[in-house]
Amino acid sequence: MPGNLGGVSSSPSAPDVLIRAHGLVKTFPKKHGEAFTAVAGIDFEVRRGEVFGFLGPNGAGKSTTMRMIGCVSPVGGGHLSLFGLDPNTQGPRIRARLGVVPQEDTLDVEMRVRDNMHVYGRYFGLPRAVIRERAARLLDFVQLTDRAEDKVEPLSGGMKRRLTIARALINDPEILILDEPTTGLDPQARHVVWDRLYRLKQQGTTLILTTHYMDEAEQLCDRLVVMDKGRIAAEGAPRELIERYATREVLELRFPLGEQEQAAEKLAGIGERLEPLPDRVLVYADDGEAALTEAHRRGLEPVTALVRRSTLEDVFLHLTGRTLVD
Numbered sequence: 001m002p003g004n005l006g007g008v009s010s011s012p013s014a015p016d017v018l019i020r021a022h023g024l025v026k027t028f029p030k031k032h033g034e035a036f037t038a039v040a041g042i043d044f045e046v047r048r049g050e051v052f053g054f055l056g057p058n059g060a061g062k063s064t065t066m067r068m069i070g071c072v073s074p075v076g077g078g079h080l081s082l083f084g085l086d087p088n089t090q091g092p093r094i095r096a097r098l099g100v101v102p103q104e105d106t107l108d109v110e111m112r113v114r115d116n117m118h119v120y121g122r123y124f125g126l127p128r129a130v131i132r133e134r135a136a137r138l139l140d141f142v143q144l145t146d147r148a149e150d151k152v153e154p155l156s157g158g159m160k161r162r163l164t165i166a167r168a169l170i171n172d173p174e175i176l177i178l179d180e181p182t183t184g185l186d187p188q189a190r191h192v193v194w195d196r197l198y199r200l201k202q203q204g205t206t207l208i209l210t211t212h213y214m215d216e217a218e219q220l221c222d223r224l225v226v227m228d229k230g231r232i233a234a235e236g237a238p239r240e241l242i243e244r245y246a247t248r249e250v251l252e253l254r255f256p257l258g259e260q261e262q263a264a265e266k267l268a269g270i271g272e273r274l275e276p277l278p279d280r281v282l283v284y285a286d287d288g289e290a291a292l293t294e295a296h297r298r299g300l301e302p303v304t305a306l307v308r309r310s311t312l313e314d315v316f317l318h319l320t321g322r323t324l325v326d
């Protein structure tokens with residue numbers, strides 16, 4: 001591990017690390033009073049070929065971090081380097097090697113699908129023949145070939161998202177950055193996007209994404225950081241984090257209105273940990289069925305009882321005391 005983690009050099013000592021952040025900070029001035037810190041000194045590394053995620057609730061600082069990585073917002077403090085280059089001085093060189101899928105689609109909805117691809121390709125100064133070939137290949141990749149001559153406007157949300165992804169790939173980027181890639185999509189459309197992203201990873205593209213969906217993070221990410229209030233609460237592979245911060249299973253119990261508090265008291269000592277939420281009590285135990293049997297033995301009669309495997313939602317709850325999605 002080099003001494004200067006965030007050091008900006010043109011020949012990074014470990015070539016498989018594409019992004020290094022060390023003590024990365026972003027503050028925004030407030031109209032009155034002191035500055036607001038959206039990113040409060042975070043460290044992370046992204047390696048070539050992996051899917052790296054930022055998981056956290058709204059306002060955690062994920063988009064702000066992504067905007068610094070995408071070289072559209074200046075680094076506020078600490079160190080950030082991409083490909084060994086400094087975003088503050090070498091933004092255009094870095095951007096040429098990135099693909100960016102912003103949180104909101106920024107397609108030209110009045111234009112045809114294919115023209116959106118061509119216009120974007122021209123921003124990068126690519127030769128016409130290259131743009132034509134790549135646009136056709138990428139539209140095929142995102143399953144939009146049959147809509148190529150249609151205007152963007154009437155496309156479904158999922159199709160627009162896929163077009164935004166295809167467009168972000170026109171410069172053949174080494175890293176694709178996606179800010180909440182499936183927010184607002186229905187479950188089927190989300191699965192189609194996940195499938196395409198998985199294929200990109202298989203083809204060797206490095207992916208960085210933000211999400212507040214724990215299932216998205218679990219399905220796609222090789223490694224992730226859990227972010228909360230501008231800080232990193234934990235870092236690791238999804239399974240590692242679950243093993244570190246949660247039990248194998250969780251028993252979810254719902255009780256009649258007004259009886260929950262008393263029930264939680266009676267549950268004390270069952271499993272490793274209890275988490276009373278407004279609408280249910282979570283019992284963290286390696287054997288959820290055994291925990292339920294014990295609850296029944298203590299005379300408890302929940303309205304519903306569900307045993308499930310622990311997820312990243314449980315990790316987040318354990319680390320922050322709050323749920324990911326309110």
Ligand SMILES: Nc1ncnc2c1ncn2[C@@H]1O[C@H](COP(=O)(O)OP(=O)(O)OP(=O)(O)O)[C@@H](O)[C@H]1O
Nearest residue numbers: 028036037038056057058059060061062063064065
């Ligand atoms: N340009 C800005 N000026 C002032 N405050 C900002 C600015 N951009 C972001 N913030 C604040 O910084 C905090 C982090 O915002 P950010 O968008 O990075 O969060 P996030 O984790 O991406 O959540 P979301 O899912 O809502 O985008 C929020 O409190 C937000 O209001």
